[in-house]
Amino acid sequence: MTDAPTTPQRPWLDVTLPVEERIDLLMAQMTLAEKVGQTHMVANIHPDDDAAEIASGRISSSLYASGATAGNERDAGVLVANIDAAQRHAVEGSRLGIPLLFGRDVIHGHRTVSPIPLGIAASFDADLAEQIGGVAAREAAVDGVAWTFTPMVDISEEPRWGRVAESLGETPVLSGRLAASIVRGFQGDDPSDPDRIAACAKHFAGYGLGAGGRDYDTVSVGENTLRNLHLRPFKAAVDAGVLTLMAAFNDVDGTPMHAHEHLLREVLKDEWGFDGVVVADWNGVGQIVFQGAAADKREAARLAIRAGVDLDMVSGAYLEHLEDLVESGEVELALVDDAVRRVLRLKFRLGLFERPYAGRPGASNAPTPETREIALRAGQAAHVLVKNEGVLPLDASAEAGSVLLTGGFVDDGDALLGTWVLDGRGEEVVTPGDALRERLGDRLTVGDGRFSDVTLMQARASETTVMLLGEHRSRSGEAQSVVDIGLPPGQLEVLRSVAAFGKPLVAVVYTGRPLDLSEVLDLADAVLVVWHPGTEAGNALASVLLGEVEPHGRLPMTFPLSTGHIPTSTHQRPTGRLIRADVDHQEGRYIDALTYPRLPFGLGLSYTSVDYGAPTVSAPTLPLGRTVTLAVTVTNTDERPCRETVQLYFRDPVAEVTRPLVELMDWALVDLAPGEAREVTFDVCAEQAAYVGRDLTTRVDEGEIVLLTGPDSARLQPVSVTVTKKDS
Structure with missing residues (x-):
């Protein structure tokens, strides 16, 4: 690995100087155009096509992603050779030698994938969350990633919203404590450590309150509710030292968050003392125009830099307009200087000036026994037993009865990884079929559930049926909202028919959100909610089903009685009419249904x-x-x-x-x-x-x-x- 060149003309490379002094020395040499370049972030930088822009200092950073909703579509992955070639243009081919910063979404694992964040939250285990972050950081760093966009700490009581899969639950204390642990896992005590990368708390603020559970939608909320509920986990992440924070797509009471000077600059930066980088979400600055709060990108750039957005992700508004806005007097130079100082501070803190190149000859980030062991413990801890009428654990002895394992998740490793997995590989996943075949041998019949008539014949011939139900990973995540939180079409019909045999029936629910499980709970003898568990999905499930480990996950979100009961959560505050338990909460409530949750927050059974x-x-x-x-x-x-x-x-x-x-x-x-x-x-x-x-x-x-x-x-x-x- 080649280190950055050191010359007397670049005194900011002197590692014996304090970071702030190094920043001062560098900024004193920067032109306004070079400063503006440090506020411009591109997507999928190419070392050949973008060589001139890099060398001129017009690009600060790049993320690698398939597009605006990268969690839903895989890309070709990160090429270390491309990163190092681009970095060489920046470090050796530019006037000041400022390194580039490369980011990627490493949300709940890189090659070794742990459960989705909502599943991590089900563990209630802060130490485990930190270990998961540490594994992800080490693996991503091998691929040249220096920055990731997690943890997502948006508080929501809206399971129709697909991004609850990325959240850490509905309560500020749980979300905040786990977020702090994840930040420590990614960044460690020293973010410049080669095995650590920068974390990013997102999306500031109120994103989980989008109208109707629709992604990107408007938010109507008062500042008191924001402070008492939605800002608290962000404050926990800031207190834990998170290096970056992402602005939210939504507006708050009519002001787009990318233009929200009060919350971004006055609260986050001034009141809380956050000295890291506020990054826009994908085209978030440009979207101020779409939201009708700016006439064009020039005005959007002016609003965003004044609000406190330091780094413009992919819109190009800063690169195109900030220099002119400063020269015309419409934007104070001090605002640009503050943003540039923050970006440079991040790069210094990450050690990029000392170690700009990513290549690690011979290094591998493939799953190892050690990383798989952490993923297995995380998967086990995410398993939430919500009903058990004596069916579980299954008898593991050779003399026990036959078991049918059926459903679309039986041997689909990719489906078990969950949303926002860009680099995990389905072929590296231990599936439920893999794990239970190994443990049960000839006692096990495996069906993929494609044909309901075949499933029914197999269930009739087996003593116990384990049905794998729920959502494919593509049904949750960004831009994956739904109007109905019931199971996907067709699954309940098969479950009803299998239950009619009167034999022991276990329902295993893979999901990225709370679902309406009322009928599942009525029909099945045992029900496990397991989210999307990741690389060790099959071993985690088998160990819980067979009693090798005790189920110990707890629900991090409330499961409502039906879609019509949303919102249902622990956020409920008293109203002007008393809620009386002795009349089933009917006062001032629904006339056609009870109001209590189907499964309350924190629920989880054991054996x-x-x-x-x-x-x-x-x-x-x-x-x-x-x-x-x-x-x-x-x-x-x-x-x-x-x-x-x-x-x-x-x-x-x-x-x-x-x-x-x-x-x-x-x-x-x-x-x-x-x-x-x-x-x-x-x-x-x-x-x-x-x-x-x-x-x-x-x-x-x-x-x-x-x-x-x-x-x-x-x-x-x-x-x-x-x-x-x-x-x-």
């Missing part, structure tokens, strides 16, 4: 039963700045070990603004041996119940806070503490 004692607190009062200890005893009452996700929620009965009826505060992953009882404790401070009040500042009120513990958001036991002023 054991766990009893919860009543929670206690170490003191009845909670002074500001102090903590109380909440304790709850959980007991494994069965003969199998288990991992229990002990969940802590809270409710603020009286506040300056309406607050959620229950809100996740914390959780603990607890391993319990058969018959073991363990006291689980949480140190609770009043600041965990903080919220943004009417004046848009954070506050903690004196008065009662109800703490609630249990196995999910619907089965909780309360204990109260009173928040008081600090001790005198």
Whole structure:
């Protein structure tokens, strides 16, 4: 690998100098045109076709993608030779030698693919999320990728929206904590480490609130709701040191986010102190024109740079117009300088000036036993058992009865990778058919489910049927919204017919979103929600079905009773009419249906039963700045070990603004041996119940806070503490 040339004429290459001083030295030598070039990002740079533009300093960075919705269409992959050839034009052929920055969507794995982010969220395991990020970073770095566009921390209660597959769940605490771990996994303690790459928190802000669950649509939301809900995981990512952040496609109350000076510049940059790069989404600056907030790209460029968008992804608006806008006095040079400083800071932080070239002769990023082991644990942790009437685990002994494994996912490795997988390979996936053939041998009959009459004959001849249902990976992701969250056409009809035989029936649901599973839950004896699990999909499923590991995933989003019940989530706040449990929530609700979730947030069963004692607190009062200890005893009452996700929620009965009826505060992953009882404790401070009040500042009120513990958001036991002023 060739390092960047060092000459006395390039003092910013002196690694002994602080980064900010190196930036000052470099910027002092830059023309306005070269500064504008650092704000321009292209797609799929070509070292020959773009050589002149690179050498002139008119390109800052490039992403490699098939197009605007790259998660839905594969490309040819990243060629390290092309990256290094382009980099050579920038480093050795340009006046200042500023390296290019190369990005790619590495969302939940590169070659070794873990579950979709919603499946990672089902693990509730921050340490595992960090390991997943670390594996993805190392593998992507081998291909020359220095920057990725994850984690997506958009909060949504809208399962019609296909991009919930990329999210980390519906609650700010879960999403924020996992996002921080993923950032650490990708970036490490030192982002300049050759095995680390920059992360990007997206999409700032409110993207999960698109009208009707439609991608790119308008958003109507007040700033109080934004701050109390949607901005919180972004703040967690910023606090974790995320190097970049992406603006959202949507508007917020009529202002396109790429032109939203208040949220991008005043809140994110000034109030939060974010010193990284704000990158546009694909043509996001140009789309200000489509949104009707700018007459042309020149005006769009002026609005975006003023708002705080530092790097223009592919629209070309900055390259075409920023220089003239500065010279005409319509845009202050200081705004351009701020954007350029941020882009250069990112490149220095990533070590690109010292290591611009990507080539690693002999290096491989193919899945290894070590990376597969992490993907397997992630896949197992994503399996959420939501019903079991004694059918699972299946008997693994040779003398047990016959099993039919059927459905479109049986041997389709590519379908099991999930959305936004650009470099994973279907042929490297262990499929359910692969894994269960190995374990069950002649006891197993495998059917692909293409012909329902054949499936019925096979089910009649088998003692137990395992049906693989759900969505193909192409049905979720960007621009993949649906009007109905039921199963794809035809699957329920076959399930009904198989259930009519009265034999044990297991339904395994692969999905990128919460689905209407009401009839599936009625028909099947056991139901597993497994999302899209990735490279080790088959081994993860087989190990759970056969009881080699205990199911321990939990639902990171609420599953509503039907499409008509959307939105249904833990975001529900009290209304002016009391919701009475004794009349099935009917007051002020639907006249033709109940309103409770079909599957509540946090639900997940195991092959054991766990009893919860009543929670206690170490003191009845909670002074500001102090903590109380909440304790709850959980007991494994069965003969199998288990991992229990002990969940802590809270409710603020009286506040300056309406607050959620229950809100996740914390959780603990607890391993319990058969018959073991363990006291689980949480140190609770009043600041965990903080919220943004009417004046848009954070506050903690004196008065009662109800703490609630249990196995999910619907089965909780309360204990109260009173928040008081600090001790005198």
